Amino acid sequence: MPDEIEIQSSGTNNVVQTEPVAVVVVVQKHRLCSIMPIIVFSYIGVLIRIGLNFLGNIQAPLSASFWSNFVGCFIMGFIVEQKVHIQKHFPQLYVGLTTGLCGSITTFSGLMYNSCVALFGPSSHVTYPISNYLAIIISVLSSSFIGFIIGRHISVFILSPLSLLLSSNTISKVQYLNETVRLWFFPVLIIISIPLLILLAVLLPIGHYTYFIYSVIFAPFGSLTRYILSIVFNTNANFPLGTLFANVIGSYIYFGLVTIQEYVYISSSLVTQVIIGIIQGYCGCLTTVSTFILELDTIKKRSYIYAYVIITLLPIQIVYIILGDIFTYICLPKS
DSSP states (O other), rough: OOOHHHHHHHHHHHHHHHHHHHHHHHHHHHHHHHHHHHHHHHHOOOOOOOOHGGGGGGHHHHHHHHHHHHHHHHHHHHHHHTTTHHHHHHHHHHHHIIIIIIIIHHHHEEEEEEEHHHHSSSOOTHHHHHHHHHHHHHHHHHHHHHHHHHHHHHHHEEEEEHHHHHHHHHHHHHHHHHHIIIIIIHHHHHHHHHHHHHHHHHSSOOOTTTTHHHHHHHHHHHHHHHHHHHHHHHTTTSSSSHHHHHHHHHHHHHHHHHHHHHHHHOOOOHHHHHHHHHIIIHHHHHHOOOHHHHHHOOOOOHHHHHHHHHHHHHHHHHHHHHHHHHHHHSSSSSO
């Protein structure tokens, strides 16, 4: 009897010791497999964002911030509502769609900069800049949240009836397709895209829209930086530090690059296009409104929601307003 107890206890210890190791290996494998979908979907996301910017007057701060964040949050809501089904059959695809696609369509740094532009833009009355500044932040974040909710409702309306009609044969085909996509589709796309983008950057003549190519080149680096920050720092579901760091750091880099572009004389048009590409590609994909809205929706404690919003917005806006005021003063014509 004692021998039997010892055997059982030793077996239990082995399970306890080996199970966490197995879980860690599975998680690490899942994260590595998620990198390729993030890269591919970040290509698509940044192009969608740049394209949506042309729907309105990009010189108007509200138009420049509205559509990309609304559409990205709408898609995020649509995908999140089907999270269980997507993760069951296409686990890496879910990360690619949320982190890669939606995170690249939306941009927190662009929103922060456009609000600053509204604050320091020309105005005929002293209260108009403040009103425009608050209107952009409130309207864009509100419309993004509304887009997220609409996406969830439409997802339920369209896809829930379809999921009930799936047969076991269809599910097995989907699982086979998942393996094919994971093993071949994304790797092949990345292998083809890298030399293609390099060739386009080298061979195409430099023009007004050359930054499109550089934006696509830098987009995966922004998305992957955000993904790494979320893995490292998002340990508390009620206060996702990874997204906070991504939005704050990305917004600072965005402002610094825009400052260089606007106030530093650059003779090379290529350098100008590369800077715009880094702004749109790296900074735009490093920062995200869609994940920010998703986290506000999932944080359980209301006090944490308020703290998260304030701690995200306040450091960015303080730096933007101080530096914006300094540059506005420096650039004013002296009487």
